[in-house]
Amino acid sequence: MKTKSGFVTIAGRPNVGKSTLMNRLIGENLSIITDKPQTTRKRILGILSEENYQIIFLDTPGMLNPKYLLQEKLVEYIKLSLKDADVIVFMITIKDLMKEEKFYESEDFQKMILKSKKPVILVINKVDLTNSDRIGSAISLLEKENIFKRIIPVSATEGYNVSYVLDTIIEFLPEHPKYYPDDQLTTETERFFVSEKIREKILEIFHDEIPYSVEVYIEEFKERAKGKDYISAVIVVERNSQKPIILGKKGAKIKKLGNLARKSIEDFLGREIYLELRVKVSENWRKNERELKNFGYD
Ligand SMILES: Nc1nc2c(ncn2[C@@H]2O[C@H](COP(=O)(O)OP(=O)(O)OP(=O)(O)O)[C@@H](O)[C@H]2O)c(=O)[nH]1
Ligand SMILES: [Mg+2]
Known part of the structure; x- marks a missing residue:
């Protein structure tokens, strides 16, 4: 065949x-x-x-x-x-x-x-x-x-x-040889999936404008032979007023987010990780060509 x-x-x-x-x-x-x-x-x-x-x-x-x-x-x-x-x-x-x-x-x-x-x-x-x-x-x-x-x-x-x-x-489907090796599941990187899992949890926990105003990128992803991998991610919001919403009272919200995201990432990667999250404001990033490029929207 x-x-x-x-x-x-x-x-x-x-x-x-x-x-x-x-x-x-x-x-x-x-x-x-x-x-x-x-x-x-x-x-x-x-x-x-x-x-x-x-x-x-x-x-x-x-x-x-x-x-x-x-x-x-x-x-x-x-x-x-x-x-x-x-x-x-x-x-x-x-x-x-x-x-x-x-x-x-x-x-x-x-x-x-x-x-x-x-x-x-x-x-x-x-x-x-x-x-x-x-x-x-x-x-x-x-x-x-x-x-x-x-x-x-x-x-x-x-x-x-x-x-x-x-x-x-x-x-x-047309008759054509396979484009990718049989064991390849995607072309995206682990970094990409990790940032998406974090964004997914943000979309689940937060409401109103937040889901649309948030971008996530991975700042550091260190695989360690001994101990868990270290991942630090940045949550970008559009306005100063959104930062305290993500953090929550005494940091309770971001802590909850970190726990949920870590579990979901560990499920996906099949190994334990250490996850650090921080929040950054980038004024109106959704309308900013250069910032969108930085986030990989080319
Ligand atoms: N009841 C029901 N819900 C579904 C079905 N398929 C998807 N959903 C729900 O619909 C919602 C949207 O699903 P997604 O797969 O994210 O939809 P999408 O088309 O990829 O959405 P965008 O990426 O925002 O364009 C989720 O809550 C799903 O669980 C279905 O067959 N039945
Ligand atoms: Mg979709």
């Missing part, structure tokens, strides 16, 4: 479950997942290798109308990822589909997805939240439009139809 390999970009609005689906398909917690929209900020590459195929998934930030420089960068990542794609998995939730039956007529869908002329698989996610009659009629309406190679109702959290999504992706 010939080998099939290719790039599969998962795209869709914020919070529809793109990262949840990618993690499920790969079987690893690569992308961070939270209940807040705009969790994913970069294109995250996850590789699934089997004997006869290799899928390189690109998890992307949610599609939105950019309102500041960081969001413009996110839209650029989506465009780049769509350009790289052999197959596109477009995700929508059943709830959003009910609200906007003709979502495929929207400008961003037309421009970004349809114009690419690539095979698009439509995944209707979160069907666990809706009754099945409504799902069936929504799908039969869409099938008449002939836009999608396949339309698949899914529950990414419960695993419903996830293996069907996988089989469908493989069906549309």
